[in-house]
Amino acid sequence: MLNEEVTEVKDLNGNILEVKNxxxxxxxxxxxxxxxxxxxxxxxxxETLGLVGESGCGxxxxxxxxxxxxxxxxxxxxxxxxxxxxxxxxxxxSEEMRKLRGKDISMIFQEPMTSLNPVFTxxxxxxxxxxxxxxxxxxxxxxxxxxxxKLVRIPSPEKVVKQYPHQLSGGMRQRVMxxxxxxxxxxxxxxxxxxxxxxxxxxxxxxxxINELKNKMHSSIIMISHDLGVVSExxxxxxxxxxxxxVEYADVHSIFNEPKHPYTRGLLEAVPDIDTDKGQRLKxxxxxxxxxxxxxxxxxxxxxxxxxxxxxMIKEPPILEVGTNLVRCWIYA
Numbered sequence: 012m013l014n015e016e017v018t019e020v021k022d023l024n025g026n027i028l029e030v031k032n033x034x035x036x037x038x039x040x041x042x043x044x045x046x047x048x049x050x051x052x053x054x055x056x057x058e059t060l061g062l063v064g065e066s067g068c069g070x071x072x073x074x075x076x077x078x079x080x081x082x083x084x085x086x087x088x089x090x091x092x093x094x095x096x097x098x099x100x101x102x103x104x105s106e107e108m109r110k111l112r113g114k115d116i117s118m119i120f121q122e123p124m125t126s127l128n129p130v131f132t133x134x135x136x137x138x139x140x141x142x143x144x145x146x147x148x149x150x151x152x153x154x155x156x157x158x159x160x161k162l163v164r165i166p167s168p169e170k171v172v173k174q175y176p177h178q179l180s181g182g183m184r185q186r187v188m189x190x191x192x193x194x195x196x197x198x199x200x201x202x203x204x205x206x207x208x209x210x211x212x213x214x215x216x217x218x219x220x221i222n223e224l225k226n227k228m229h230s231s232i233i234m235i236s237h238d239l240g241v242v243s244e245x246x247x248x249x250x251x252x253x254x255x256x257x258v259e260y261a262d263v264h265s266i267f268n269e270p271k272h273p274y275t276r277g278l279l280e281a282v283p284d285i286d287t288d289k290g291q292r293l294k295x296x297x298x299x300x301x302x303x304x305x306x307x308x309x310x311x312x313x314x315x316x317x318x319x320x321x322x323x324m325i326k327e328p329p330i331l332e333v334g335t336n337l338v339r340c341w342i343y344a
Contacts, residue, residue: 026094027198027231028054028077033091035072038084044304046072046086048255052248056198059225059232061246061263063239063278067300068252070235071121074201077233078118079108095199114144117192118201119185126188127176133160133187134172140194159190163220182213189220196228203235218244239282243267251275254311255303261336271338273316310341318342 035047047069054060062070075081077093079100093100095116100108120126128136137159138152147155153172160168163186176184185205192200202221206214222245225232236242242249242263249266251259251274259272270276277296298315310316310323320341322328328341 025055026053027056027096028233029092029094030073030077031092031094033073033076033093034089035069035076035081036087036089038087042304044302046255046303047076048303050091050252050255050257052250052257052260054199054231054233056231057225057229058247059234059245061242061249062233062235062252063237063242063249064252065237065300069255070252071203073252074118074203074233074235077199078112078116078201079103079105080112080118110144113140113197114195115197116199116201117195117197118203119188119192119205121204121207127184129176132173132175133179137172137187137191137194140191144195155194156190159194160187162193162224163187163190164216165190182216185213185217186220189217189224193224193228193230197230199233200225200230201233201235204237205234206236206238206241214241221245239267239278251278254300254306256311256339258312258339259336265335269334269336271333271336271343272312272340273318273342274312277315310339 030053031051033047033050034045037044037046050069050073052060062073064070072081072086076088077100081088088101095111100111103111127133134153134156137156138149141147141152141155142149145152157168157172160171165171165183165186171179171183176187179187189205205221206217218241221232224230232245234242234245246263249261249263250257251266251272253274259266259270259275266275267279270279274296277294280294281296283293296315301311301314308327309325310319310328313319313323316323322341322344328339328344330337330339331343333343
């Protein structure tokens with residue numbers, strides 16, 4: 012399901028999460044900046060959705076709204092629904108969201124060094140989540156913490172549990188973040204660029220670990236990334252975001268084998284290929300993502316698109332079904 016124009020939900024029972032026509036504005040001085048505008052998607056139990064796009068397109072803002080961590084003000088949710096197990100999260104107060112957060116919905120943040128508290132040990136930070144939501148004693152929580160560190164393949168967990176974040180490598184800190192997120196076996200896990208700061212070897216290990224834990228715990232995952240290679244390894248469905256909108260939505264095979272939107276094709280063409288001749292320049296998408304409040308009319312991708320027509324300049328394209336893909340583009344109208 013995608014966008015406000017697609018309102019019918021075909022399988023209510025199978026979806027653990029439904030985001031419908033979500034709109035989020037940021038109020039900065041005398042400006043109103045539409046960071047997310049009419050975003051919709053659904054996620055079934057045990058499924059992984061890849062949310063991709065360049066920096067500033069609204070991926071992380073969408074994720075933070077789901078878990079209830081948007082800073083308001085300056086952010087304000089102006090329209091839409093976020094249905095988790097059929098309940099609209101936007102109707103819940105801060106106390107109700109606090110009980111859900113960490114237990115039923117968890118998030119792995121981008122940078123573990125800034126997300127972990129430097130003055131508390133790793134063990135205390137994981138135990139705190141467990142005691143908060145599972146009503147265990149300190150001793151029981153510590154035992155569970157060690158089990159979680161073992162689960163994310165951290166060697167010598169009895170030693171690591173007493174260490175501080177600065178004493179661990181980047182890969183180890185990211186595994187601790189995963190342990191915190193999965194400590195209460197959440198039904199929905201949001202992973203926001205979980206491998207950005209890691210080298211390729213550690214990145215592959217983290218992706219393998221997330222996949223393994225997903226299958227073990229039957230959690231649903233939203234994987235946020237600008238790296239299409241990461242998404243291809245883990246996602247079942249992909250939503251491509253551009254300037255606050257989802258411009259293409261399909262299963263992972265259709266996105267990678269038969270991309271329809273010019274922006275999606277541009278992203279894929281910019282990915283390095285092992286068969287590319289040495290010294291050959293990678294293809295790039297011209298220009299930069301426009302600031303959200305600069306867009307007054309027409310397609311948001313028009314200034315960077317080689318296929319732009321007269322219609323693209325004056326009217327925003329509708330969502331169209333093109334094969335198995337949902338695409339926001341005048342090419343297919």
